[in-house]
Amino acid sequence: MTTCDSVPGFSDCDDYDSNDDGTPSQKDWIRGTYDFDLQDTSTIHMTLSWAIREFDRSKIGLDDSTTQTALAFDGLDEDDGIPADMIRTYFAYDDGSGTVGDKMLTEVEDTINDLLSSGFGTVTAINTQYDGIYTEGGTSEVCTTDATQDSVYDSGSGVTENNAFDPPICFSTIAEIELSTSTFNLLENSDLNLERAYQGLLIMGSELTTQFDVFAEPGHYSTFSISPPDYAAIVGADSNSTTTDFGPCRANGCVAEWTVDNLDDEPSRKDQTVSLTMGYRNTSTTSIVELDPNEEAVTLHLKVDLFDEQAVQIDFVAGINYLDTTTMDAWGISLVELSDLATIPQITSDGIRLAYENGIAPLDDFTDQFPVASVGDAFSDSIPGAPDIQMGDLTWVSDSVADGIEGPAGGLNYSHSVGCSETVTPPNTISYCIQGPSAMGYDHPIYLRSTSNTFELGLLDLIQENLPDSEFELDGENYTISDYFDVITNEDLRRLMDAGLSLETVLDTSFLENMIPSDLPPSKITLELILPSWIETIAGDDRIILEHSESGENRNEISIAGPSPWAYNHPIVNEDGQTICLQTQKTCVSTSLEIDFDTFDVNEWTKSVSVEFGLEASAVVHRIAVPQGYYDVNDDTTVRMEVIPSDLIRLFGDIMSRSEKPIKIERCIEPDTAFTDCPVSRQLVFELTSDGLMQFGTDVGDILTSEIHLAAKGLEDVEEGPEFSNVDISDFSIETSLAGLGTPGPIVSDDVGLSVSLKIPKVRFTLAVSSPWGDLFSGDPDAITLSLLTEDISGAFRSPLLQPMVMMVDEMSSMMVASVVSSEGVTFPPLEQEALTVETGSWDTTIHEETEFDLTGPVSFTLPKGIIAKEATSAQGNMIVTEDAEGRQVITYTIPPDGLDDEVTLRLQVTWLYLLGQFWAYPAVVVILLILLIRRRRKKKKKKRAARESKNSLYKAQKMGLSESDFAQMAGLVDRQVGGYEEGIDPFEAMQYPPEQP
Incomplete structure (x- = not known):
């Protein structure tokens, strides 16, 4: 390469070939x-x-x-x-x-x-x-x-x-x-602790999206990878990310990658906004909050103070465990700057404290949206009268324990300790936790509180309004519970509780559902009723707590009872200070029985036996034990009462008397006969009211009398046994009464009992053989016929023909008694023998086991005139002998309340007076016959003397003389006197029938 070769001292370069240039249009070719x-x-x-x-x-x-x-x-x-x-x-x-x-x-x-x-x-x-x-x-x-x-x-x-x-x-x-704080979508402010807040949000289950700008300068090919903090895991990225599977990231950890390719002809920098979504990565000590589906998000607690029913006030407390996304969206609450870059499934109570402490959500966002007014309105609609209930402004509870709020400790400034592994230097506290088992949990709620104005509301009003209108059938008639609860007053309820009545029932609390605002997440409502001073629960609590939730059965067991109920464990004494019932006796019924045997006559001439007697019985009911001490109304309701005092019966009758539809009992005494087909005389009808019960107490006597008359009349039709030719007991009657009902006093007791009395007015029963003497002595029992008759002693009068005889016999009896007063008559057992002794042994006087009804009180026998008790004693001192106004002896034995274990001795004497009264007819007839014979003889002598003196005057003798037959007829006597009276007068028969009226 010329460029390299032209520089002395520099090394050689490879030859340049534009085809090797990866960025032929750019000055840079960089991969990063x-x-x-x-x-x-x-x-x-x-x-x-x-x-x-x-x-x-x-x-x-x-x-x-x-x-x-x-x-x-x-x-x-x-x-x-x-x-x-x-x-x-x-x-x-x-x-x-x-x-x-x-x-x-x-x-x-x-x-x-x-x-x-x-x-x-x-x-x-x-x-x-x-x-x-x-x-x-x-x-x-x-x-x-x-x-x-x-x-x-x-x-x-x-x-x-x-x-x-x-x-x-x-x-x-x-x-x-x-x-920058904005990178993590939280609004920056001076109170924000970004790291703790971010961790807290992730632990609550939030998934937060963070955006970054990635880039590539011209000629650059850039690869970006972002790994989250140790406590976080990438759960998603935008579509440009080369990483697509984030499933394993929470467990194993992973990074998100993006590439920006700007190797082409782009003249400027290529920018790209990428986003990654992070969630919490569980550790051995701290995990993402998981909601228990059985726990409610919000608990509403209404404490209604009924202690003063004229000034009732509601103390409303809302405990927020968490709020779900739907509620937060509806209330306009957001904990992040851009809500579309965050998924917050719920905000727990710790999350609310996080928002408050870090200034990322105003508290007014919660209080302004919480529907406290609707809670007051719903409660008002559920009670009688719908009073105007205004709830005050909601306030945040700083420390629920300090404010006396029941439930888990919490509040806006609650300080974590147990379950949180974070540590701080005092006096700093941890209001929301990001480390440990309780991190960002909802076990310690946030509490909001509001109180209402005062209004008038009675406990009975609540019961009457929410009592299920259950129906029950009695004798074909339908009744509802509301028929009777609607007439009960607060004073009635108080006296019921004072009487020892208690009630256990299962209450369906679905009516509370209407008090839960519709825009709240799954909620539980608790209605706490602070009871008036005169009522409490069976367990002794001063309040009733009702709960309703979406997941519960919503059937609450409740009970009510009196705080100081009447107790039976005291003795009952009579006016003389004698103990009628012991304090251990649950049932206390004082009984009294007086039997008056006035006369017992054997009438040989009329072939009859007469008994004259009367009876008076009474029972004073002070208290009655309830069998088992409870009564199951149905599967859900049990009424408990150990003993019913007499005042409670009065109260029951008084309440029923106020009802428009009192319970009526209808029965037919005639067997196997429906009431609609029952004869009127055999119908048993009474209402459970005070007047109805007293009237029934009177009607029972008439019904019993009628039934006994019917049974006696039926003797004439009996085929087996003795034959009755005439049965007439129309003068026999039973009189009954019930007294002591009416309005009870303000204090429940059993001091004044209810009196039940039964009286059989004195009546004479005569059982006679109506067959002739010949049939009687024939030896054939089938030939004998009987008659049974009664005579009302109080209205009876004797034959004018016999009255002189009766008077004469009375006079003679008096003379004889005066002359033989020292004679003691017939004594049994004889005086030289021991008196008759009866040992009762340990005699259980219980009449009815289930109610523990024991027979107690005096039983009196009035002896006929002329029969006396020479000796009548009781080892326990329970027997006394007195005399009534007629001089007849009355033997009274008092059955003690603690049962019998006594020895009674008795010796009776039948005086000559009584014997003379039974057999006076025989000497009387003899005397009368002697008098008549003497008179006849005297008249005969007189006739003879007169005949001699007027021998010469035949006309006069014929005119003045009477034959013996004529004289006998005038005296009403014939030769057939002894053995029956076919002519003349039968004195004993005359005693049975009143003379004909002119």
Whole structure:
């Protein structure tokens, strides 16, 4: 080559051939690789390699006229640069401004500096050196600056190819570049900590796109590769990238590559904007945030304070665990400068703290868009009356623990400790974490808070509004729960709770769904009701908590009870201070039974037995045990109550009385008969109201009376057993009553019981043999017929013909008692023997096991007149003997509340008075007959005397005389007196029927 050969002392060059020129229209022919290693968000470490085969001659001072002429002679025109062989030949040439080699080094470094500064950032350090190797795409070639080793004309060089452009002259450059904040798409501000913010965004799952300007000067072929920081992985690049598969990058790491080819005839620099998208690369300690599909993004907590039902206030707290992309887009929230260069699937609570601390998103973007007003409106719509509820402005909670907010610790200024491996120097704190298991998580929410104005709302209002309107059927009639809850007042509910009633139920909380704003991500709402002082949960909590979420079953178990319910464990005493029921008895019913046996008569002449008795029984119900202590209304609802006090029954009746549709019970006593086909007299109908129950208490007596009358009348039709010719017990009746209902007092108790009474007015039952005496003595039982009759003692009167006899017998009895008062009559057992002893043993007085109903109270027997108890004692002192106003003995045995284990002794005496009352007819008849015979005899003597005196006056004797037969007929007596009265008067028969009325 002439240019090289013309310079004495310089080495030879290969011959120039324009066909060897890769850039015939350009002055440079350079291939370069630019390897960018992102150290962090502020620094790039770059390694550059250039392989120069042709270079602009003017940049290294080889553009003088002599050189230009020589180059032209060799075939190079003005658009050509200078080949590598000639540069090496002139490498040590110094024109006084430095050697060509030095000028080239400086020029290359300056060019690189300018290129990097225009495309990446500020070059803070650069060092360029000649290099002996150039590597591109995994292929390396030798480079040299030694002019004695580059030509086929150099002996011993080993070069075999005559090419002035080979081998290339190579450079390597190492540079540190300071990146601009805008490179990473974050808005620069004084609070921004770019590195921590960028890492935090990546850990949240964001994929951030960074743009760079790559380039190629005319005659350059540039290859750029960019590798991410250690904590990041390239997950994508623009379509110009030569790298297409980024799948393995998160696990193995990889780089993105681009090539810019400007070897053609382009006269200017070729620029190209490239982009690469980076995500987080998991480490052993820190991983990308993954959302739990079972956890909600936002938790809404409404605390409704019902303690003062006249001034209710809502404390609303929203806990933000994370917000999804849809919500952020709807609210206009962006954490990056250019949203189209970032994919942020969610922003966690740590992410909100990151945005706040780094100033990349105004807090007002959150509060202004959060639909707190709709929460208040929805709650207002769900309660009766729809009060005007105005929610105040949302405020950020700095520290939820300090503010007493229930739930996970959090807040805008929450400080990480557990789960975060970052360390800081106190007093600095870590509000969002980028290292460790909890990095950029959502376990510690951001809280927003708002309070409402005060308004009026009762707990009962909420229950009535949201109670499911369940139906139930009773006797063919449909009822709904709302029929009765609508008439319950707060005072009623309080007394129910005070009575010991508790309720457990499962509540469907779907009504809370309406309170969740529609533009929120998956959310969970909690309604916390602070209860009034008179109610609490069964567990003793002062609040009920209801929850509703998209993923939950939304069936909440709730319960209510009284805080200090009435307790049964106290004794019940009567007016005399005697214990009726022990404090251990759940059921307390004080019973009283009085049986009055007035008369027991054996009427031989009428072939009958008469019993005259009356009965009065009462039960005072103070409390009743509930079997098992609970009642399952349905599968979801259980009413618990151990014992029902009497006041609760009153309250129940009072509530039912206010209902427009009280529960009505309809039954037919007639077996296998529907109520609609039931005779009116056998219908059992009553309403569960106070008046209905009291009326039913009266009707029961009439119904029982009617049923007993029907059963007795049926004896006439019985085919087996004794035959009854006449059954008439119409004078028998049962009277019942229920008292003590009405409006209960303000304090629930069992002190005043409900009184149930039953009375059988005194009545005489007469069972007689209606067959003649002949049939009675015939020995044929089938020939005997009976009659059963009753007589109302209170309205009975005796035959006028017998009344004088009765009076006479009473007088005679009184005279005889006065004269034989010292005689004791018949005693059983006899006085010389031990009294009759009855040992009760350990007698369980329980009547009904399930309700623990024990029989307690006095049982009294009034003995007939003339029968007395000579001895009546109880080992436990439970028996006493008194006298009533008529002088009849009353034996009263009081059954103690703690059961019986007693020994009772009894000795009865039948006095002469009673025996005389039973057998007075026999001596009375004899006396009457004697009197009549004596009178007859006297009259007969008188007649004879009168006959003698008026013997001569036949007319007078005939006129005044009476025959014995005539006298007997006038006295009503005949010869057939003893054995039946076919004529005359039957005194005992006259006692059975009242005289005919005129």
